[in-house]
Amino acid sequence: xxxxxxxxxxxxxxxLKTIIVGVSWLQNDPVYLKAxxxxxxxxxxxxxxxxxxxxxxxxxxxxxKSKTKNWRLVEILEKSQxxxxxxxxxxxx
Numbered sequence: 001x002x003x004x005x006x007x008x009x010x011x012x013x014x015x016l017k018t019i020i021v022g023v024s025w026l027q028n029d030p031v032y033l034k035a036x037x038x039x040x041x042x043x044x045x046x047x048x049x050x051x052x053x054x055x056x057x058x059x060x061x062x063x064x065k066s067k068t069k070n071w072r073l074v075e076i077l078e079k080s081q082x083x084x085x086x087x088x089x090x091x092x093x
Contacts (some may be wrong), residue, residue: 004061053079
């Protein structure tokens with residue numbers, strides 16, 4: 001079976017080595033015949049605590065790390081503006 005990969009946005013990065021990633025997808029409404037956007041939340045293992053809030057990340061399915069974590073962070077595709085500004089402020093000090 002192929003390894004599942006998803007691209008999503010970090011919704012929460014407060015826990016150690018764990019981030020919550022939201023993956024958006026479209027669902028067709030049977031009554032109104034319109035597509036509506038839904039979001040699935042995944043608990044993702046972030047070994048080095050690299051990801052910050054609002055980063056776009058690539059995650060892939062892996063063996064379970066805990067009760068709710070069976071995804072891991074592969075790479076950070078795009079850093080959020082707030083995390084880029086924070087790193088610039090730290091470099092200036």
